[in-house]
Amino acid sequence: MRVVLGVTGGIAAYKAVFVLRLLREAGHRVRVVPTEAALRMVGRPTWEALSGEPVRTSVFDDAEHVDHVALGRGADLVIVAPATANLLAKAAAGLADDLLTATLLTVTCPVLLAPAMHTEMWQHPATRANVATLRSRGVHVLEPDSGRLTGADTGPGRLPEPATIVEAALGLLGHVTGAAPSAASPATPVPAGPDLAGRTVVVSAGGTREPLDPVRFLGNRSSGRQGVALAVAAAHRGARVTLVAANVEDVILPREANVEVHQVETTLQLRDAVRAAATGADVVIMAAAVADFRPVASAGHKIKKTSGAPAPIELVTNPDILAELAADRLRRGQVVVGFAAETGDGQRGVLEHGREKARRKGADLLAVNEVGADLGFGDVPNEVTVLDAAGDVVARARGTKGDVAEALLDAVADRLRATTTIDR
Structure with missing residues (x-):
């Protein structure tokens, strides 16, 4: 297969050197097509030695072969990693001021962009709009x-690991890499096609x-990242999505045209x-x-701290929405589909609690995830076991919130196909 990187x-x-190697x-x-700025980070000899192909950056290089057209017509897959905010803006606007951006205008094969930039740049409305346009x-x-x-900065904007990028890109064509998944992203699922169209x-x-x-x-530690990842993944798989978001201040809400967002605060809302x-x-x-x-x-006013014991707070049970x-x-x-954030209690483990909840709730699928200091809630990896209404395991997933979203939507798509078959 012919890949433009x-x-x-x-x-x-x-x-990107490791993406090339994989x-x-x-x-x-x-065929590696760097920008001039990229060559200031990693030199031309490195790309040529590892790829075995010539490296050019300008449409004026080897102009008689009209390289950008030849590359575009001959590619089976295009990957851009890293894709900076500048590249996203140029691609969204259709600019073509170097060999890479000109090539992007000629390709008809699948294109995968792997963004990497500082958090403020990724969260900027201009970048979010450019991403939505490209998608x-x-x-x-x-x-x-x-x-x-x-x-010392941390936050969203870090380039995904090379193995994740390669698996995602080759997954667009149904290929597998044969490379072992990285420790940071074990068993990364391949993005699916528009099966929710x-x-x-x-x-x-x-x-x-x-x-x-x-x-x-009264609240909890949920950041909303897993739910937002599910909404984005479902939209990319062709669905029309309504996202009901409760207190997700630290999460970028999706801007996809097929996602409608409603923000709420309380359980009743x-x-x-x-x-x-x-x-x-x-x-x-x-x-x-x-x-709960x-x-x-x-x-109606802030409860004041006094020298005596605080007045007791009387609680009432919220409805079980699921x-x-x-x-x-x-x-x-x-x-x-429901989620069950669980911990073991010394008598029963996480999965045992999940099975009991699956049978009690009656949902078609229940994603059971153990939560703790470094798992589940917030900007950390997630791991779920998906049960059916009888408590039987139908799927497992571990990795980023996006990885878990794709795996769960695979199970949802399977259930939809089964339901459609029965209805017929």
Whole structure:
């Protein structure tokens, strides 16, 4: 297979050397097309020695062969890693001021861009708009990892690991690399095609908050990252998505044209929003961490600290939204999916608690995940075991929030196909 590997002038350009190595070890022919800035990070001799191909940056190099057209017509796959904010902006605008951007305008094969930049650049509205534009045109744009950036900074914007990039890119054509997954991303699933096209999906995300007074609330540690990852992945697989987001201040909400976002705070607000959207949905995924209890009454003013013991707070049980959805089935053939964040308690383990909850809730699928200081909640890896309503294991996934989202949506797509077959 003929691969064009574009490299731009980000500090993560050195990782593209390992992307090249993995592609070559898998038997693919790779033509590296760096920008001039990229050559200031990794020199031309490195790319030529490892690829065995000439390296050019300008359309005026070897002009008689019209290299950008030849590259575009001859490529089976294009990968750009790292893709800087500048490259994303140029590609979205259709600019072509060097060999790489000109080639991007001539290709008809799958294109995968792996962004890498500082957090503020990735979160800037201009970059988010450019990513949405590219995705709407069928370009595959990976979500960057979160982690250590240049200097002491950390956050979203880190280039995904080379093995992750290669698996994702080759997965667009149904190829496998044969390379072992990296320790940071074990068993990374291959992104699927548009198997949810024409489907309507509702996803809840985040953690509900129940106010005690105008300042304080009962809440939980859910960041909303897993639910947002599910909404984005479902949108990329062709679904029309409604995301009901509860208190997700630290997460970038999706800007895809086929994602509608509703922001809520409390459990009752989330319940109303989810049920309203679920009346016409094929799939409902309850990824939000919903508060089990709420105060009977919320004080109208800040509760003052006194020298005596604080007054007790009377609680009432919140509705079980997932169990209600599973029982009501607001649309025929609707697939209902829940999440169960669990810990062991000395008597039963995480999976045992999950099985009991799966049977009690009645959802079609329940993603059971162990939560702790470095797993589950927040900007950390996630690991889930997917159970059916009987408590039997139907899938497992571990890795980034995006990895888990893709694996869970694979199980959802399988359930939708089975439901469609039965209906017929």
